[in-house]
Amino acid sequence: MKPALRTIPPGLHFVSTPIGTARDITLRALDVLAGADVLVAEDTRTLRHLMEIHGVPLNGRQVIAYHDHSGDGQMQRLLSLLAEGKSLAYASEAGTPLISDPGFELARAVAAAGLPMSAAPGPCAAICALTLSGLPSDRFFFAGFPPSAQGARRSTLEELAGVQATLIFYESPKRLAALLSDMATIFGSTRQAVVCRELTKRFEEILRGPLGTLSDEISAREVKGEIVVLVDRAAPAEATEDSIAAALDQALKTMSVKDAATFVSQTLGVSRKITYRIALDRSQG
């Protein structure tokens, strides 16, 4: 389908691009790529190829390479173009810019300079994986790529062990077995996890199970392709009479006995009747 040719307003336009299937590009992304004055890309060859696939002509426009380590000169060049009122489309190698990809330094500089900025949202491996994982999506924590050195990786996992949200990691296939093994040790072998491989591509695969089982399965086979690992949140610590009393003492500083009992029973997931009885005792002395 040919994009509608539109004038793109001045400013920086982040463009999300497919993480596999080329047809996952959005119509708006194609509009921006077709209409921007200047194209900017983490990898200029990848962007040119994507535009070719979708029949978006370059028409002699500049394609500038930029990533977060391109240096101040390149950043100033882009800011000057924006200050002149040009429209710039920025695409990273794949998916959404800034998500384990370049773009943050540019967004920060454009925001600081008060220049206009927009995003044409679209594919992102973390969100695609969360959608397919079957794990709770009410709260999630995107942890990006864990450190590759084992000591640093284990420290990172220890920091994240108690986070009450679905954890999402990107990982290279070479380090997947080591990551799952460390996760099984630190998070516990029974915690549920999901490995999503090659999302939106021909060999897409989703593996679900307890960390111990996934770790054994992955260490026994060769893994290729792009990977997202998701881990269920830790089971909440069981409330004791002491922890209920401590939470109530805190709540009673600003709330009535009734409200404090309701608040604490909901927060700790314990019976309101028990919480109310303890709240009454605490308030009376």
Ligand code: SAM
């Ligand atoms: N900006 C991208 C996004 O929005 O998801 C992420 C870029 S990051 C450099 C590349 C990593 O994302 C891969 O190593 C992998 O962990 C994950 N990823 C990207 N595409 C994927 C896919 N099709 N299937 C599974 N994981 C993918």
